[in-house]
Structures are given as C-alpha cells and as structure tokens.
Amino acid sequence: MSQSNWHMLPKPNDKVVKQLVSQLNISQLSAMIVAQKGYDSPEAAFQYLKPSMSTLHDPMALHDMAATIERLQEAAFGGEKIVVYGDYDMDGVTSTAIMVEALEVLGADVTAYIPNRFSDGYGPNVAAYQKLIADGAQLIVTVDNGVSGNEAVEYAMAQGIDVIITDHHELPATLPKAFAIVHPRHPEGNYPFGDLSGAGVAFKVAQALLSDGQTATDISELPTELLDLVALGELADMVSLTDENRVLVALGLQQINQAPRPGLSAILKNAGQKDNEPVISETVGFKIAPRINAVGRLGDADLSLKLLMSQDPEEAATLASEVEALNAQRQEIVEEVLGAAKQAALSEKYQQDKVVIVAGDSWHQGILGIVASRLVDILHKPVIVLSLVDGIYKGSGRTFGDFDLYQLMNDYRHLYATFGGHKSALGLAITPDNLKKLIEQIRSQNDQIIVKPEPIDVNLVLPPEAMTTEIYHDLQMMEPFGTDNPQPVFALKSPSVVSAVTMGNAKQHIKLKLQNNVEVLGFNHPDWLPVVAQPNGHAMVGTLGLNYFRGKKTLQLLLLDVDLPVQKDDNEEHKRFFATLYKFIYHNQTLNFAENLDKIAKQFNISKKDLNIMVQVFIELDFVTVHDGFVKINPNAAQKSLTTSTTYQKYLAGR
Numbered sequence: 001m002s003q004s005n006w007h008m009l010p011k012p013n014d015k016v017v018k019q020l021v022s023q024l025n026i027s028q029l030s031a032m033i034v035a036q037k038g039y040d041s042p043e044a045a046f047q048y049l050k051p052s053m054s055t056l057h058d059p060m061a062l063h064d065m066a067a068t069i070e071r072l073q074e075a076a077f078g079g080e081k082i083v084v085y086g087d088y089d090m091d092g093v094t095s096t097a098i099m100v101e102a103l104e105v106l107g108a109d110v111t112a113y114i115p116n117r118f119s120d121g122y123g124p125n126v127a128a129y130q131k132l133i134a135d136g137a138q139l140i141v142t143v144d145n146g147v148s149g150n151e152a153v154e155y156a157m158a159q160g161i162d163v164i165i166t167d168h169h170e171l172p173a174t175l176p177k178a179f180a181i182v183h184p185r186h187p188e189g190n191y192p193f194g195d196l197s198g199a200g201v202a203f204k205v206a207q208a209l210l211s212d213g214q215t216a217t218d219i220s221e222l223p224t225e226l227l228d229l230v231a232l233g234e235l236a237d238m239v240s241l242t243d244e245n246r247v248l249v250a251l252g253l254q255q256i257n258q259a260p261r262p263g264l265s266a267i268l269k270n271a272g273q274k275d276n277e278p279v280i281s282e283t284v285g286f287k288i289a290p291r292i293n294a295v296g297r298l299g300d301a302d303l304s305l306k307l308l309m310s311q312d313p314e315e316a317a318t319l320a321s322e323v324e325a326l327n328a329q330r331q332e333i334v335e336e337v338l339g340a341a342k343q344a345a346l347s348e349k350y351q352q353d354k355v356v357i358v359a360g361d362s363w364h365q366g367i368l369g370i371v372a373s374r375l376v377d378i379l380h381k382p383v384i385v386l387s388l389v390d391g392i393y394k395g396s397g398r399t400f401g402d403f404d405l406y407q408l409m410n411d412y413r414h415l416y417a418t419f420g421g422h423k424s425a426l427g428l429a430i431t432p433d434n435l436k437k438l439i440e441q442i443r444s445q446n447d448q449i450i451v452k453p454e455p456i457d458v459n460l461v462l463p464p465e466a467m468t469t470e471i472y473h474d475l476q477m478m479e480p481f482g483t484d485n486p487q488p489v490f491a492l493k494s495p496s497v498v499s500a501v502t503m504g505n506a507k508q509h510i511k512l513k514l515q516n517n518v519e520v521l522g523f524n525h526p527d528w529l530p531v532v533a534q535p536n537g538h539a540m541v542g543t544l545g546l547n548y549f550r551g552k553k554t555l556q557l558l559l560l561d562v563d564l565p566v567q568k569d570d571n572e573e574h575k576r577f578f579a580t581l582y583k584f585i586y587h588n589q590t591l592n593f594a595e596n597l598d599k600i601a602k603q604f605n606i607s608k609k610d611l612n613i614m615v616q617v618f619i620e621l622d623f624v625t626v627h628d629g630f631v632k633i634n635p636n637a638a639q640k641s642l643t644t645s646t647t648y649q650k651y652l653a654g655r
C-alpha cells in the first residue's frame with residue numbers, strides 16, 4: 001500500500017477545537033480528535049467522554065420483558081428447574097454466566113447448558129432439548145441464540161416446557177412460537193437501540209429481574225457484579241460501541257480493573273498482563289477473548305463458563321491453566337492448518353481468483369474462521385476456508401475491506417446445505433459436488449467482482465517529538481475503543497530512526513526505535529522490510545500503544561501501513577535476472593552448485609553472496625530444493641511473486 005490509500009480526515013474547525021479545550025479542559029490534541037469523531041459541541045463531547053447512566057435504556061422497553069421477568073420469578077420462587085441454554089463463544093458464555101448468576105441471586109434452581117460446537121452445533125437443537133427435558137427441565141431460557149431455533153423451541157413448547165428466548169441474532173421471517181422473545185430488534189418491539197450483543201440482552205433481563213422492573217438511575221441500582229461479563233461479551237461480538245453499549249462496556253471494564261473476578265485475574269496473569277497495566281478493550285480482544293474462545297473451538301465450553309463463574313482463586317487458577325493449555329493447542333492447530341491452506345491459496349490455480357475458496361480434508365473445524373482471517377491478511381482478498389467432515393464441506397468465510405461477501409455468496413444459496421452470516425463473515429456447509437459448481441460459478445463471475453482495500457482514515461500527522469507517553473494517556477479518555485469508536489490513527493512523515501531490526505522466526509515483523517524512545521512495531525508484513533534496511537525517509541501510519549516492561553512504560557506506534565516508494569522498473573529488471581538464473585538452474589541440475597559457485601557467479605557477473613541470496617529466494621518460494629550441493633527444480637512449484645520471499649525483500653532493501 002502507499003500514501004494514496006491514506007485518507008486524511010479533515011482538520012476540525014479551530015473555533016470548535018478552542019471551545020472544547022476551554023470548556024472541557026482537555027488537550028488540543030484530544031479536542032481535535034473528539035471533534036473529528038463528530039462530537040463538535042461541548043455537550044456532545046462531554047457525553048461521549050463521560051458515559052453516563054442516563055444513556056442506558058429502560059430494560060422494560062424490550063419486547064416481552066414484562067412476561068419474561070414474571071415467568072422467571074415464578075419459576076425461581078416456585079423451585080422449577082430452569083436451564084439456561086447458551087452458546088460456546090465468548091458472548092455466549094458470558095451471556096450464560098449473566099443469566100445463571102442473576103437467577104441464582106433469586107435462589108432459583110438453575111443450571112447451564114452450553115451446546116457443543118461439534119456434537120450439538122449452534123443454537124437450539126431437538127436432541128439436546130429432548131435430553132434436557134428428560135432430565136427434568138421445566139423452563140428453558142436461551143441466551144445469545146434461539147431466534148432461529150423454531151423446531152426445537154416448538155418441540156419443547158409442545159411438551160409443556162416454556163422457552164424464553166433472549167437473543168440478538170438476525171431475526172428470521174418466521175419467529176419461533178416461544179413463551180417470550182426478548183430481542184432488541186423484535187419487529188413488534190420498539191426498543192431504541194438495536195445493537196446489543198447476547199450478553200447485553202442477558203444483562204438487560206438480569207437488570208429487570210433483579211430490580212423487579214424498576215429503572216436504574218444510579219450505578220448502585222444495576223447488578224454491578226455482572227457488568228464485567230457484559231463488557232466481555234459485547235467486546236467479543238464487536239457490537240457498536242455507541243449508545244448504551246459504550247456505557248455498559250466502560251462500566252464493565254472499570255469493574256474489571258477495580259475488582260476482577262478470580263477467573264479473569266487468572267486468565268490475565270497467564271496472558272502476561274502486568275500488575276500496573278490497565279485492562280482496556282484491546283486487552284479483551286487480544287488476551288481474554290482468544291483464550292475463552294479456544295475452549296469452545298476445541299472442546300466443551302463448560303470449562304470457560306466454570307472459570308468465569310468461579311468464586312475461588314485457587315480453583316480459578318487450576319481452570320485457567322487448563323484453558324491456557326487449550327489455547328496453546330489452538331494456536332498450534334491454527335499454524336498447521338494455516339500452513340496447508342496458505343500453500344493451496346498461494347498456488348497458481350488461485351492466482352486470478354478475487355474470492356479465494358480453499359478446502360482441505362481433515363482441517364480442524366473449530367479454527368477455520370481464524371485461518372480465513374489470517375489468509376485475508378496475507379492475500380488481501382476475501383477467503384473462505386472449508387474442511388471435509390462426514391462427506392460434507394463446512395467452514396467459514398471472512399471478507400477483505402468492505403466487500404460484501406454475504407451478498408456475493410447469497411446468490412448461490414441453492415448450492416449450500418447451511419448458510420448464514422453477515423457482510424464480513426459467514427459460515428456454510430456444502431457437498432463436494434456443489435463445491436465444485438460453486439467455485440466454477442464464482443470464477444466465471446471473476447471479472448465482475450471488485451475487491452478494494454479500505455482506505456485508512458488518518459486523524460493527524462504528528463511530528464516525532466510529539467510522540468510521548470503523555471499523549472497516549474491523554475487519548476485514553478476516549479476508551480473503550482472498538483467498533484464505531486476507532487483508535488486515533490497518526491501519521492509520521494519521515495521520522496529519523498535510531499535503530500531498526502526484524503523479528504519473528506520468518507523475520508516477518510519489523511521493529512524500529514525512534515527518538516524519544518518511541519518503538520515502532522510492524523507485524524506480519526515482509527513487504528515492509530525495506531524500512532529496516534533504509535530506516536529513514538518512510539512515511540508511516542499507526543495507532544498508539546503502551547508497552548509495560550519491567551515497570552517501565554514505552555510508547556509504541558503499531559503500524560497499519562508504510563509508504564514504500566515503488567521501484568517498478570527495478571523490479572521488472574530483477575524479475576528478468578532471476579528468470580535467467582532459474583533457466584540456468586533448470587538446464588544444469590546435474591551441476592554441483594556448491595563446488596562451482598565461483599564460476600557461476602562470474603558467469604552472471606554477481607558476487608557469490610548475491611548468488612547465494614538468489615538461490616535462497618528460490619528455496620523460500622519452493623521453486624528449487626538443494627541436496628548435497630545440487631540445486632534441483634521443483635516441477636510442481638506453484639507460481640509465486642518474488643516479493644513473497646522475505647529474503648528477496650531484504651535483498652531489495654539492502655541494495
């Protein structure tokens with residue numbers, strides 16, 4: 001990418017900025033960014049910066065809420081056996097914990113059932129409901145699922161078992177005939193905010209239940225002990241952090257920072273969180289969610305639920321180490337499947353595809369979404385990753401930029417066994433025969449598919465001397481960052497770099513040191529290597545972070561993009577040169593390269609070092625293999641661009 005893909009946000013009006021600075025007593029920099037976010041009156045900016053209880057909507061305004069709390073109270077006080085039916089991702093697990101803990105406060109006989117991703121699948125299912133009812137369930141409450149569970153819900157209702165659905169997923173045309181459906185976008189409701197997550201909806205039910213329907217005007221009137229869970233669920237589902245979600249998440253993070261429950265303390269400790277390091281939305285995204293989600297991806301999410309609900313630090317530590325082991329295993333599986341999927345996706349037959357569909361035989365089902373995301377980062381195209389299980393391909397897709405993958409894939413609905421999702425992410429199942437058809441049909445449409453990278457919105461250009469930990473702390477008042485409240489993005493025009501190195505086992509990351517002790521980190525971008533070789537003179541954009549190390553805090557710029565001058569002619573010349581060497585190798589596979597290095601280098605008029613580098617590039621690209629000094633052409637090599645080789649990038653940069 002280059003600067004051409006950076007979109008400088010308009011500079012806010014001077015008068016507006018001055019007014020915000022003087023009336024809210026905030027820094028010039030913060031005032032500018034707050035104004036750029038659209039809060040350009042002191043009142044609007046104040047409301048944004050100080051999320052208040054008054055932003056929370058009355059839970060009783062949710063559809064079917066009165067009937068729901070009346071039925072739940074009746075069941076709780078009457079000693080009925082209540083089952084909370086949840087989901088295995090972090091929003092689902094936190095929703096479950098919220099509902100169970102709220103009902104426990106009322107002294108209810110309540111247990112949780114979290115369906116297993118592999119044996120039950122997502123959402124209500126008849127077999128699971130049958131079993132729950134056989135085991136004595138008298139009331140089923142769904143959280144973070146249910147609106148599409150018509151069959152199972154109606155089965156239970158027919159058995160005389162009431163089902164209360166609380167959910168936030170897309171509403172189907174025909175809703176299940178449940179006892180009640182609590183959903184922020186229910187067609188017959190008129191709740192003022194539609195973007196609660198499952199945990200958000202569960203929290204609203206808990207609030208109404210525990211306050212007997214009274215509205216809360218003070219935080220003490222909220223079930224504060226559940227706020228941490230609602231923040232986790234909402235952040236994990238990446239719902240819009242505006243309106244009441246901003247309040248719920250802000251209060252929840254505050255709760256986690258002040259008095260974390262034992263399970264969260266244990267997870268954070270394992271994740272390397274420092275004692276003085278505050279938990280922010282990023283901490284949830286990078287440290288907590290992957291761990292909690294790893295459990296449901298590989299096995300039974302009950303472990304996550306137990307961990308979150310544990311009251312005992314010792315028990316929590318034991319459970320957390322089990323979670324840690326699963327997370328490590330999850331990472332290993334991801335790398336393994338990613339390796340195989342990447343090899344396929346980079347091969348020649350996918351080169352022209354605008355939407356890449358890769359399928360494997362025995363790739364682990366639980367991590368295909370993660371693999372798809374990682375491939376999107378590498379290929380800069382939408383990617384669907386499928387794996388064959390019991391004769392049917394199942395998997396996940398992730399989009400690139402703002403391309404509407406759902407809309408494209410929805411055109412082939414007749415080919416799928418199951419299909420669901422939204423613009424940026426989806427899941428599907430398809431038979432092998434239909435998969436072939438699908439790939440053919442999408443390929444035939446290739447020319448009409450337009451996938452573009454989303455431009456990066458840049459707030460401000462900062463001079464390097466302005467990069468201080470103070471400005472980081474200053475910006476923290478805009479937390480929680482996330483969906484619809486992005487972290488500010490800064491550009492550095494041409495910072496002078498003190499030192500520059502690569503990191504990672506494939507040297508795929510870069511790390512620079514600027515003046516003021518500022519660190520610049522760039523992950524998974526071998527194409528940024530020229531920055532390391534020629535550290536000065538590159539414009540770059542990124543977000544600010546703080547690194548806590550041995551009690552010291554260092555400001556970091558986390559790179560989103562680097563502006564690299566394009567040397568087109570140079571690359572063409574290179575390509576030809578590499579091609580000549582490739583041809584030479586092709587015709588001389590019986591020549592001992594190692595013994596004749598001098599001669600060959602001379603023939604090509606290059607140094608031995610450069611010749612070695614070129615061969616190394618071919619090895620990295622899988623074009624050749626080397627045995628006992630002989631260089632052999634790999635006849636099955638996929639066509640790849642030289643620039644995908646890390647060594648080539650370094651070679652280019654070093655010249």
Ligand SMILES: [Mn+2]
Pocket residue numbers: 091092144168197198199237
């Ligand atoms: Mn959810």
